[in-house]
Amino acid sequence: MPDRSVVWDSVIRLEDVTKSYPTSSRPALDGVDVAIGKGEFAFLVGSSGSGKSTFLRLVLKEEVPTRGHVHVAGNDLSKLSRWKVPALRRSIGCVFQDFRLLSNKNVFQNVAFALEVIGKPAHVVQKVVPEVLELVGLEGKARRMPDELSGGEQQRVAVARAFVNRPMILIADEPTGNLDPNTSVGIMKLLDRINRTGTTVVMATHDAAIVNSMRRRVVELEDGKVIRDQERGVYGFGG
Protein backbone atom coordinates (compact mmCIF):
# COMPACT_ATOMS: atom_id res chain seq x y z
CA MET A 1 0.00 0.00 0.00
CA PRO A 2 1.31 3.46 -0.79
CA ASP A 3 2.05 5.65 2.17
CA ARG A 4 -0.68 8.22 2.45
CA SER A 5 -0.29 9.14 6.09
CA VAL A 6 0.81 12.64 5.12
CA VAL A 7 -1.41 13.95 2.34
CA TRP A 8 -1.96 17.62 2.76
CA ASP A 9 -3.13 18.32 -0.78
CA SER A 10 -5.88 15.71 -0.82
CA VAL A 11 -9.35 16.82 -1.93
CA ILE A 12 -11.10 13.87 -0.33
CA ARG A 13 -9.91 12.41 2.94
CA LEU A 14 -11.63 9.88 5.15
CA GLU A 15 -10.09 9.51 8.60
CA ASP A 16 -11.00 6.34 10.46
CA VAL A 17 -14.55 6.56 9.17
CA THR A 18 -17.21 4.16 10.37
CA LYS A 19 -20.77 4.32 9.19
CA SER A 20 -23.43 2.14 10.77
CA TYR A 21 -27.07 2.02 9.80
CA PRO A 22 -29.67 1.23 12.42
CA THR A 23 -31.12 -1.51 10.19
CA SER A 24 -27.87 -3.48 9.99
CA SER A 25 -25.67 -4.97 12.68
CA ARG A 26 -22.52 -4.78 10.53
CA PRO A 27 -21.27 -1.25 9.69
CA ALA A 28 -21.37 -0.24 6.00
CA LEU A 29 -17.93 1.32 6.42
CA ASP A 30 -15.58 0.18 9.16
CA GLY A 31 -12.56 2.26 10.10
CA VAL A 32 -11.81 3.50 6.58
CA ASP A 33 -8.74 5.69 5.99
CA VAL A 34 -8.48 6.92 2.42
CA ALA A 35 -7.09 10.10 0.91
CA ILE A 36 -7.54 11.05 -2.72
CA GLY A 37 -5.27 13.74 -4.07
CA LYS A 38 -6.11 16.66 -6.27
CA GLY A 39 -6.37 15.66 -9.93
CA GLU A 40 -6.29 11.97 -9.14
CA PHE A 41 -8.39 9.29 -10.87
CA ALA A 42 -9.44 6.62 -8.41
CA PHE A 43 -11.55 3.50 -8.80
CA LEU A 44 -13.60 2.27 -5.88
CA VAL A 45 -14.13 -1.44 -6.37
CA GLY A 46 -15.77 -4.20 -4.40
CA SER A 47 -18.87 -6.35 -4.49
CA SER A 48 -22.36 -5.03 -3.82
CA GLY A 49 -22.73 -4.04 -0.18
CA SER A 50 -19.00 -3.55 0.26
CA GLY A 51 -19.54 0.13 1.12
CA LYS A 52 -18.83 1.92 -2.19
CA SER A 53 -22.11 3.81 -2.27
CA THR A 54 -21.84 4.76 1.40
CA PHE A 55 -18.37 6.13 0.67
CA LEU A 56 -19.75 8.37 -2.07
CA ARG A 57 -22.76 9.45 -0.01
CA LEU A 58 -20.46 10.50 2.82
CA VAL A 59 -18.42 12.64 0.43
CA LEU A 60 -21.64 14.40 -0.69
CA LYS A 61 -22.76 14.77 2.93
CA GLU A 62 -25.92 12.87 2.11
CA GLU A 63 -24.94 10.83 5.14
CA VAL A 64 -22.87 11.70 8.18
CA PRO A 65 -20.35 9.20 9.56
CA THR A 66 -21.06 7.41 12.82
CA ARG A 67 -17.40 7.91 13.74
CA GLY A 68 -14.41 9.60 12.16
CA HIS A 69 -14.05 12.59 9.90
CA VAL A 70 -14.65 13.25 6.20
CA HIS A 71 -12.75 16.11 4.58
CA VAL A 72 -13.76 17.32 1.13
CA ALA A 73 -12.18 20.25 -0.70
CA GLY A 74 -10.67 21.58 2.51
CA ASN A 75 -13.88 21.30 4.57
CA ASP A 76 -14.36 19.06 7.56
CA LEU A 77 -17.87 17.90 6.74
CA SER A 78 -18.75 17.25 10.37
CA LYS A 79 -18.25 20.97 10.97
CA LEU A 80 -19.96 22.10 7.77
CA SER A 81 -23.27 23.75 8.61
CA ARG A 82 -26.37 22.66 6.79
CA TRP A 83 -26.68 25.82 4.76
CA LYS A 84 -23.17 25.37 3.37
CA VAL A 85 -23.93 21.90 2.00
CA PRO A 86 -25.19 23.31 -1.36
CA ALA A 87 -21.83 25.09 -1.82
CA LEU A 88 -20.03 21.79 -1.15
CA ARG A 89 -22.17 20.01 -3.72
CA ARG A 90 -21.46 22.68 -6.32
CA SER A 91 -17.84 21.61 -6.14
CA ILE A 92 -18.78 17.97 -6.83
CA GLY A 93 -20.32 16.65 -10.03
CA CYS A 94 -22.29 13.37 -9.95
CA VAL A 95 -22.95 10.70 -12.54
CA PHE A 96 -25.08 7.62 -11.89
CA GLN A 97 -25.78 4.26 -13.43
CA ASP A 98 -29.37 5.30 -14.26
CA PHE A 99 -28.39 8.66 -15.84
CA ARG A 100 -31.13 10.56 -13.90
CA LEU A 101 -32.12 12.84 -16.76
CA LEU A 102 -35.38 14.78 -16.79
CA SER A 103 -37.49 13.15 -19.49
CA ASN A 104 -39.58 16.30 -20.11
CA LYS A 105 -36.53 18.41 -20.93
CA ASN A 106 -34.28 18.17 -23.97
CA VAL A 107 -30.52 17.71 -23.85
CA PHE A 108 -29.77 21.42 -23.67
CA GLN A 109 -32.41 22.01 -20.98
CA ASN A 110 -31.19 19.08 -18.90
CA VAL A 111 -27.68 20.50 -18.79
CA ALA A 112 -28.91 24.08 -18.40
CA PHE A 113 -31.07 22.98 -15.44
CA ALA A 114 -27.96 22.34 -13.35
CA LEU A 115 -26.85 25.94 -13.91
CA GLU A 116 -30.28 27.53 -13.57
CA VAL A 117 -30.96 26.00 -10.17
CA ILE A 118 -27.76 27.45 -8.75
CA GLY A 119 -28.77 30.86 -10.04
CA LYS A 120 -26.45 31.27 -13.03
CA PRO A 121 -27.62 34.06 -15.36
CA ALA A 122 -29.09 33.21 -18.76
CA HIS A 123 -26.15 34.55 -20.78
CA VAL A 124 -23.78 32.22 -18.91
CA VAL A 125 -26.09 29.27 -19.58
CA GLN A 126 -26.29 30.13 -23.27
CA LYS A 127 -22.50 30.23 -23.51
CA VAL A 128 -21.44 27.35 -21.29
CA VAL A 129 -23.94 24.64 -22.21
CA PRO A 130 -22.95 24.38 -25.91
CA GLU A 131 -19.28 24.24 -24.85
CA VAL A 132 -19.80 21.32 -22.53
CA LEU A 133 -22.06 19.52 -25.03
CA GLU A 134 -19.22 19.76 -27.52
CA LEU A 135 -16.77 18.44 -24.92
CA VAL A 136 -18.88 15.32 -24.35
CA GLY A 137 -19.44 14.85 -28.08
CA LEU A 138 -23.11 15.77 -28.28
CA GLU A 139 -22.87 18.84 -30.51
CA GLY A 140 -25.90 18.91 -32.79
CA LYS A 141 -28.06 16.92 -30.37
CA ALA A 142 -29.01 19.77 -28.06
CA ARG A 143 -32.70 19.67 -29.05
CA ARG A 144 -33.12 15.90 -28.70
CA MET A 145 -35.19 14.50 -25.89
CA PRO A 146 -33.54 11.91 -23.63
CA ASP A 147 -35.72 9.04 -24.92
CA GLU A 148 -34.47 9.73 -28.45
CA LEU A 149 -30.89 9.02 -27.40
CA SER A 150 -28.93 5.80 -26.91
CA GLY A 151 -27.81 4.80 -23.43
CA GLY A 152 -24.29 6.01 -24.09
CA GLU A 153 -25.55 9.35 -25.32
CA GLN A 154 -27.81 9.73 -22.29
CA GLN A 155 -24.84 9.07 -20.03
CA ARG A 156 -22.89 11.74 -21.94
CA VAL A 157 -25.68 14.18 -21.19
CA ALA A 158 -25.42 13.22 -17.52
CA VAL A 159 -21.65 13.74 -17.61
CA ALA A 160 -22.16 17.11 -19.31
CA ARG A 161 -24.59 18.10 -16.58
CA ALA A 162 -22.19 16.97 -13.86
CA PHE A 163 -19.28 18.83 -15.42
CA VAL A 164 -20.96 21.99 -16.74
CA ASN A 165 -20.25 23.89 -13.53
CA ARG A 166 -16.57 22.81 -13.70
CA PRO A 167 -16.57 21.04 -10.32
CA MET A 168 -13.36 20.20 -8.50
CA ILE A 169 -14.48 16.59 -8.05
CA LEU A 170 -16.47 14.24 -10.29
CA ILE A 171 -18.14 11.29 -8.62
CA ALA A 172 -19.33 8.46 -10.83
CA ASP A 173 -21.37 5.63 -9.32
CA GLU A 174 -21.32 2.66 -11.73
CA PRO A 175 -21.53 4.99 -14.76
CA THR A 176 -21.07 2.11 -17.19
CA GLY A 177 -23.36 -0.28 -15.35
CA ASN A 178 -26.15 0.05 -17.92
CA LEU A 179 -23.95 0.27 -20.99
CA ASP A 180 -22.44 -2.28 -23.37
CA PRO A 181 -18.63 -2.62 -23.39
CA ASN A 182 -18.03 -0.50 -26.51
CA THR A 183 -20.17 2.34 -25.24
CA SER A 184 -18.49 2.04 -21.86
CA VAL A 185 -15.10 2.63 -23.41
CA GLY A 186 -16.40 5.90 -24.86
CA ILE A 187 -17.65 7.05 -21.45
CA MET A 188 -14.32 6.10 -19.85
CA LYS A 189 -12.44 8.12 -22.46
CA LEU A 190 -14.68 11.03 -21.63
CA LEU A 191 -14.05 10.68 -17.88
CA ASP A 192 -10.34 10.43 -18.61
CA ARG A 193 -10.47 13.63 -20.64
CA ILE A 194 -12.30 15.38 -17.79
CA ASN A 195 -9.67 14.07 -15.37
CA ARG A 196 -6.96 15.60 -17.56
CA THR A 197 -8.50 19.05 -17.06
CA GLY A 198 -7.44 18.71 -13.40
CA THR A 199 -10.72 17.38 -12.07
CA THR A 200 -10.48 14.67 -9.43
CA VAL A 201 -12.51 11.64 -10.53
CA VAL A 202 -13.77 8.96 -8.13
CA MET A 203 -15.56 6.10 -9.83
CA ALA A 204 -17.28 3.21 -8.14
CA THR A 205 -17.52 0.22 -10.44
CA HIS A 206 -17.90 -3.53 -10.87
CA ASP A 207 -16.44 -3.51 -14.32
CA ALA A 208 -13.14 -5.40 -14.18
CA ALA A 209 -12.30 -4.85 -17.84
CA ILE A 210 -12.50 -1.11 -17.48
CA VAL A 211 -10.42 -1.00 -14.32
CA ASN A 212 -7.80 -3.24 -15.87
CA SER A 213 -7.59 -1.21 -19.06
CA MET A 214 -7.21 2.14 -17.30
CA ARG A 215 -4.42 1.22 -14.88
CA ARG A 216 -5.32 3.91 -12.37
CA ARG A 217 -5.46 3.90 -8.62
CA VAL A 218 -7.73 1.18 -7.18
CA VAL A 219 -9.25 1.22 -3.70
CA GLU A 220 -10.93 -2.07 -2.94
CA LEU A 221 -13.56 -2.37 -0.23
CA GLU A 222 -14.85 -5.55 1.34
CA ASP A 223 -17.41 -5.63 4.14
CA GLY A 224 -16.79 -1.95 4.74
CA LYS A 225 -13.01 -2.23 5.09
CA VAL A 226 -10.28 -1.13 2.70
CA ILE A 227 -8.53 -4.37 1.75
CA ARG A 228 -6.39 -2.91 -1.04
CA ASP A 229 -5.20 0.52 -2.12
CA GLN A 230 -2.99 0.38 -5.16
CA GLU A 231 -1.49 2.89 -7.58
CA ARG A 232 -2.04 1.75 -11.19
CA GLY A 233 -4.01 -1.28 -10.02
CA VAL A 234 -6.21 -3.88 -11.63
CA TYR A 235 -9.70 -5.00 -10.63
CA GLY A 236 -8.67 -7.97 -8.53
CA PHE A 237 -5.93 -10.51 -8.24
CA GLY A 238 -8.23 -13.39 -8.95
CA GLY A 239 -10.55 -11.36 -11.22
Next chain:
Amino acid sequence: MRAQFVLREIGIGLRRNLTMTVAVIVTVAISLALLGTGVLIRQQVETMKDFWYDKVEVTVYLCGEVSRRPSCARTAVTQEQRDQLLAELSATPEVDTVFYESQEAAYALFQEKFADSPDLVDNVSASALPESFRVKLKDPTKFEVVAAAFDGRPGVEEVQDQKALLQPFFRILNRVQFFALVVAGLQLLAAALLISNTIRVAAHSRRRETGIMRLVGASNLYIRLPFLLEGVLAGLAGAALASGAMVAVKVFLVDRFLKPTFAFTAFVGWDEVLMLIPALFLTGALLAGLSSFVTLQRHLRV
Protein backbone atom coordinates in the same frame (compact mmCIF):
# COMPACT_ATOMS: atom_id res chain seq x y z
CA MET B 1 -32.37 34.24 -7.94
CA ARG B 2 -33.74 33.87 -11.42
CA ALA B 3 -37.38 34.88 -11.50
CA GLN B 4 -37.92 33.29 -14.90
CA PHE B 5 -36.79 29.90 -13.63
CA VAL B 6 -38.93 30.10 -10.51
CA LEU B 7 -42.01 31.22 -12.46
CA ARG B 8 -41.56 28.41 -14.98
CA GLU B 9 -41.31 25.83 -12.21
CA ILE B 10 -44.44 27.21 -10.53
CA GLY B 11 -46.32 27.01 -13.83
CA ILE B 12 -45.24 23.39 -14.34
CA GLY B 13 -46.15 22.52 -10.78
CA LEU B 14 -49.59 24.11 -10.86
CA ARG B 15 -50.49 22.47 -14.17
CA ARG B 16 -49.23 19.06 -13.12
CA ASN B 17 -51.27 19.23 -9.96
CA LEU B 18 -54.34 20.97 -11.35
CA THR B 19 -57.10 19.04 -9.59
CA MET B 20 -55.42 19.35 -6.21
CA THR B 21 -54.76 23.02 -6.83
CA VAL B 22 -58.44 23.61 -7.60
CA ALA B 23 -59.39 21.73 -4.43
CA VAL B 24 -57.04 23.92 -2.40
CA ILE B 25 -58.39 27.12 -3.95
CA VAL B 26 -62.02 26.13 -3.28
CA THR B 27 -61.32 25.06 0.31
CA VAL B 28 -59.40 28.22 1.07
CA ALA B 29 -62.14 30.31 -0.55
CA ILE B 30 -64.90 28.67 1.52
CA SER B 31 -62.98 28.93 4.77
CA LEU B 32 -62.05 32.56 4.21
CA ALA B 33 -65.60 33.43 3.12
CA LEU B 34 -66.93 31.95 6.36
CA LEU B 35 -64.27 33.76 8.34
CA GLY B 36 -65.19 36.99 6.57
CA THR B 37 -68.88 36.37 7.25
CA GLY B 38 -68.15 35.91 10.93
CA VAL B 39 -66.22 39.18 11.02
CA LEU B 40 -68.98 41.00 9.14
CA ILE B 41 -71.63 39.72 11.57
CA ARG B 42 -69.51 41.00 14.45
CA GLN B 43 -69.32 44.37 12.71
CA GLN B 44 -73.03 44.29 11.98
CA VAL B 45 -73.70 43.86 15.69
CA GLU B 46 -71.36 46.77 16.44
CA THR B 47 -72.99 48.92 13.80
CA MET B 48 -76.44 48.19 15.23
CA LYS B 49 -75.24 48.90 18.75
CA ASP B 50 -73.85 52.25 17.62
CA PHE B 51 -77.08 52.99 15.85
CA TRP B 52 -79.49 51.88 18.55
CA TYR B 53 -77.68 52.72 21.74
CA ASP B 54 -77.84 56.38 20.77
CA LYS B 55 -81.59 56.05 20.61
CA VAL B 56 -82.49 53.77 23.46
CA GLU B 57 -83.41 55.13 26.83
CA VAL B 58 -83.99 53.86 30.29
CA THR B 59 -87.61 54.40 31.22
CA VAL B 60 -88.53 54.89 34.86
CA TYR B 61 -92.27 54.22 35.00
CA LEU B 62 -94.01 55.94 37.88
CA CYS B 63 -96.89 54.51 39.86
CA GLY B 64 -100.41 55.19 38.68
CA GLU B 65 -103.73 54.45 40.41
CA VAL B 66 -103.93 51.07 38.73
CA SER B 67 -100.39 49.94 39.63
CA ARG B 68 -100.09 46.63 41.47
CA ARG B 69 -96.44 46.81 42.47
CA PRO B 70 -95.68 46.75 46.22
CA SER B 71 -93.53 49.84 45.81
CA CYS B 72 -96.59 51.75 44.65
CA ALA B 73 -98.63 50.86 47.76
CA ARG B 74 -101.81 51.13 45.63
CA THR B 75 -101.49 54.85 45.33
CA ALA B 76 -100.32 57.04 42.50
CA VAL B 77 -96.98 58.74 42.74
CA THR B 78 -97.08 61.93 44.78
CA GLN B 79 -95.71 65.26 43.64
CA GLU B 80 -93.13 65.05 46.40
CA GLN B 81 -91.89 61.62 45.24
CA ARG B 82 -91.83 62.83 41.64
CA ASP B 83 -89.70 65.87 42.50
CA GLN B 84 -87.40 63.76 44.66
CA LEU B 85 -86.89 61.18 41.87
CA LEU B 86 -86.27 63.83 39.25
CA ALA B 87 -83.71 65.56 41.44
CA GLU B 88 -81.90 62.29 42.15
CA LEU B 89 -81.95 61.14 38.54
CA SER B 90 -80.54 64.45 37.40
CA ALA B 91 -77.81 64.21 40.04
CA THR B 92 -76.77 60.68 39.01
CA PRO B 93 -73.39 60.98 37.24
CA GLU B 94 -74.21 58.30 34.60
CA VAL B 95 -77.33 60.18 33.51
CA ASP B 96 -77.08 62.47 30.54
CA THR B 97 -80.59 63.93 30.26
CA VAL B 98 -83.95 63.30 31.91
CA PHE B 99 -87.22 63.99 30.20
CA TYR B 100 -90.57 63.79 31.97
CA GLU B 101 -93.48 62.23 30.13
CA SER B 102 -96.81 62.88 31.76
CA GLN B 103 -99.86 60.62 31.49
CA GLU B 104 -101.39 63.10 29.03
CA ALA B 105 -98.29 63.11 26.87
CA ALA B 106 -98.19 59.30 26.98
CA TYR B 107 -101.85 59.25 25.98
CA ALA B 108 -101.21 61.62 23.07
CA LEU B 109 -98.42 59.33 21.82
CA PHE B 110 -100.69 56.35 22.32
CA GLN B 111 -103.44 57.96 20.26
CA GLU B 112 -100.98 58.78 17.55
CA LYS B 113 -99.49 55.30 17.50
CA PHE B 114 -102.83 53.50 17.37
CA ALA B 115 -104.70 55.97 15.20
CA ASP B 116 -105.61 53.05 12.97
CA SER B 117 -107.47 51.31 15.81
CA PRO B 118 -110.02 53.83 17.17
CA ASP B 119 -111.72 51.08 19.24
CA LEU B 120 -108.57 50.57 21.26
CA VAL B 121 -108.02 54.28 21.73
CA ASP B 122 -111.61 54.76 22.90
CA ASN B 123 -111.26 52.06 25.55
CA VAL B 124 -108.10 53.47 27.10
CA SER B 125 -108.04 56.63 29.15
CA ALA B 126 -105.04 58.74 30.04
CA SER B 127 -105.16 57.51 33.64
CA ALA B 128 -104.50 53.93 32.49
CA LEU B 129 -101.15 54.88 31.05
CA PRO B 130 -98.15 55.35 33.34
CA GLU B 131 -96.28 58.60 33.55
CA SER B 132 -92.51 58.17 33.25
CA PHE B 133 -89.05 59.66 33.26
CA ARG B 134 -87.21 59.05 30.01
CA VAL B 135 -83.57 58.83 30.99
CA LYS B 136 -80.73 59.07 28.51
CA LEU B 137 -77.48 57.61 29.78
CA LYS B 138 -74.01 58.87 28.96
CA ASP B 139 -72.95 55.25 28.52
CA PRO B 140 -75.88 53.08 27.42
CA THR B 141 -74.36 49.97 29.02
CA LYS B 142 -74.63 51.50 32.52
CA PHE B 143 -78.28 50.56 32.87
CA GLU B 144 -77.66 48.53 36.02
CA VAL B 145 -76.56 51.61 37.97
CA VAL B 146 -79.87 53.35 37.39
CA ALA B 147 -81.90 50.17 37.87
CA ALA B 148 -80.24 49.43 41.19
CA ALA B 149 -80.75 52.97 42.46
CA PHE B 150 -84.37 53.46 41.42
CA ASP B 151 -86.13 50.11 41.00
CA GLY B 152 -88.44 49.41 43.95
CA ARG B 153 -88.32 52.97 45.26
CA PRO B 154 -91.62 54.39 46.50
CA GLY B 155 -93.51 55.83 43.57
CA VAL B 156 -91.50 53.85 40.98
CA GLU B 157 -93.42 51.10 39.25
CA GLU B 158 -90.67 49.74 37.06
CA VAL B 159 -87.31 50.64 35.55
CA GLN B 160 -87.13 49.38 32.00
CA ASP B 161 -84.09 49.22 29.74
CA GLN B 162 -85.05 49.49 26.10
CA LYS B 163 -81.67 48.03 25.27
CA ALA B 164 -82.99 44.74 26.65
CA LEU B 165 -85.46 44.66 23.78
CA LEU B 166 -82.51 44.40 21.36
CA GLN B 167 -80.77 41.62 23.28
CA PRO B 168 -82.58 38.63 21.70
CA PHE B 169 -81.68 39.95 18.28
CA PHE B 170 -78.02 40.39 19.20
CA ARG B 171 -78.04 36.95 20.76
CA ILE B 172 -79.16 35.42 17.47
CA LEU B 173 -76.51 37.34 15.55
CA ASN B 174 -73.84 36.32 18.05
CA ARG B 175 -74.83 32.69 17.70
CA VAL B 176 -74.71 32.87 13.92
CA GLN B 177 -71.32 34.54 14.21
CA PHE B 178 -70.03 31.89 16.59
CA PHE B 179 -71.24 29.13 14.29
CA ALA B 180 -69.70 30.81 11.24
CA LEU B 181 -66.37 31.19 13.04
CA VAL B 182 -66.36 27.58 14.26
CA VAL B 183 -67.05 26.28 10.76
CA ALA B 184 -64.47 28.72 9.38
CA GLY B 185 -61.93 27.39 11.89
CA LEU B 186 -62.60 23.79 10.87
CA GLN B 187 -62.44 24.76 7.20
CA LEU B 188 -59.16 26.58 7.75
CA LEU B 189 -57.77 23.46 9.39
CA ALA B 190 -58.99 21.37 6.46
CA ALA B 191 -57.45 23.88 4.06
CA ALA B 192 -54.11 23.74 5.87
CA LEU B 193 -54.09 19.94 5.77
CA LEU B 194 -55.12 19.90 2.12
CA ILE B 195 -52.38 22.36 1.23
CA SER B 196 -49.88 20.29 3.17
CA ASN B 197 -50.96 17.15 1.35
CA THR B 198 -50.92 18.87 -2.02
CA ILE B 199 -47.42 20.16 -1.45
CA ARG B 200 -46.33 16.68 -0.38
CA VAL B 201 -47.77 15.13 -3.52
CA ALA B 202 -46.16 17.86 -5.61
CA ALA B 203 -42.80 17.31 -3.94
CA HIS B 204 -43.13 13.58 -4.50
CA SER B 205 -44.07 13.92 -8.16
CA ARG B 206 -41.09 16.20 -8.70
CA ARG B 207 -38.60 14.22 -6.61
CA ARG B 208 -36.44 13.62 -9.70
CA GLU B 209 -36.05 17.34 -10.26
CA THR B 210 -35.50 18.13 -6.61
CA GLY B 211 -33.06 15.22 -6.31
CA ILE B 212 -31.00 16.62 -9.17
CA MET B 213 -31.27 20.13 -7.74
CA ARG B 214 -29.88 18.91 -4.44
CA LEU B 215 -27.02 17.08 -6.13
CA VAL B 216 -25.90 20.01 -8.23
CA GLY B 217 -25.94 22.21 -5.13
CA ALA B 218 -29.14 24.23 -5.46
CA SER B 219 -29.89 26.08 -2.24
CA ASN B 220 -32.83 25.18 -0.05
CA LEU B 221 -34.52 28.39 -1.05
CA TYR B 222 -34.24 27.55 -4.75
CA ILE B 223 -35.60 24.05 -4.24
CA ARG B 224 -38.46 25.05 -1.98
CA LEU B 225 -39.48 28.42 -3.33
CA PRO B 226 -41.47 27.09 -6.32
CA PHE B 227 -43.48 24.81 -4.01
CA LEU B 228 -43.96 27.54 -1.43
CA LEU B 229 -45.10 30.06 -4.03
CA GLU B 230 -47.44 27.50 -5.54
CA GLY B 231 -49.11 27.15 -2.16
CA VAL B 232 -49.23 30.89 -1.58
CA LEU B 233 -50.60 31.50 -5.07
CA ALA B 234 -53.42 29.00 -4.46
CA GLY B 235 -54.06 30.68 -1.09
CA LEU B 236 -54.27 34.09 -2.75
CA ALA B 237 -56.61 32.75 -5.43
CA GLY B 238 -58.85 31.41 -2.68
CA ALA B 239 -58.72 34.78 -0.93
CA ALA B 240 -59.71 36.51 -4.17
CA LEU B 241 -62.77 34.27 -4.48
CA ALA B 242 -63.66 34.85 -0.83
CA SER B 243 -63.32 38.61 -1.32
CA GLY B 244 -65.64 38.38 -4.31
CA ALA B 245 -68.10 36.53 -2.11
CA MET B 246 -67.90 39.28 0.52
CA VAL B 247 -68.60 41.96 -2.09
CA ALA B 248 -71.51 39.87 -3.38
CA VAL B 249 -72.89 39.54 0.17
CA LYS B 250 -72.68 43.32 0.59
CA VAL B 251 -74.28 44.13 -2.78
CA PHE B 252 -76.94 41.45 -3.05
CA LEU B 253 -77.76 40.42 0.51
CA VAL B 254 -77.20 43.62 2.48
CA ASP B 255 -77.86 46.45 0.02
CA ARG B 256 -80.51 44.94 -2.22
CA PHE B 257 -82.36 42.73 0.25
CA LEU B 258 -81.76 43.50 3.94
CA LYS B 259 -81.63 47.30 3.69
CA PRO B 260 -84.98 47.76 1.90
CA THR B 261 -86.60 45.04 4.03
CA PHE B 262 -85.38 46.26 7.41
CA ALA B 263 -85.24 49.98 6.80
CA PHE B 264 -85.39 50.85 10.51
CA THR B 265 -81.81 49.89 11.28
CA ALA B 266 -78.26 50.48 10.05
CA PHE B 267 -76.14 47.89 8.22
CA VAL B 268 -72.44 47.35 7.70
CA GLY B 269 -71.00 49.81 5.21
CA TRP B 270 -68.43 49.46 2.44
CA ASP B 271 -65.69 50.55 4.84
CA GLU B 272 -66.01 47.34 6.82
CA VAL B 273 -66.18 45.17 3.69
CA LEU B 274 -63.17 46.85 2.05
CA MET B 275 -61.14 46.64 5.26
CA LEU B 276 -61.88 42.93 5.35
CA ILE B 277 -60.45 42.14 1.90
CA PRO B 278 -56.75 42.80 2.63
CA ALA B 279 -57.17 40.80 5.84
CA LEU B 280 -58.56 37.87 3.85
CA PHE B 281 -55.66 38.02 1.39
CA LEU B 282 -53.18 38.16 4.24
CA THR B 283 -54.85 35.23 6.01
CA GLY B 284 -54.95 33.20 2.79
CA ALA B 285 -51.29 33.86 2.02
CA LEU B 286 -50.17 33.17 5.58
CA LEU B 287 -52.24 30.01 5.88
CA ALA B 288 -50.91 28.61 2.61
CA GLY B 289 -47.38 29.86 3.17
CA LEU B 290 -47.09 28.45 6.67
CA SER B 291 -48.59 25.05 5.89
CA SER B 292 -46.39 24.78 2.78
CA PHE B 293 -43.32 25.82 4.73
CA VAL B 294 -43.90 23.31 7.51
CA THR B 295 -44.56 20.53 5.00
CA LEU B 296 -41.41 21.35 3.03
CA GLN B 297 -39.34 21.38 6.22
CA ARG B 298 -40.47 17.83 6.84
CA HIS B 299 -40.53 16.37 3.35
CA LEU B 300 -37.91 18.20 1.32
CA ARG B 301 -34.62 18.24 3.12
CA VAL B 302 -31.17 18.89 1.76
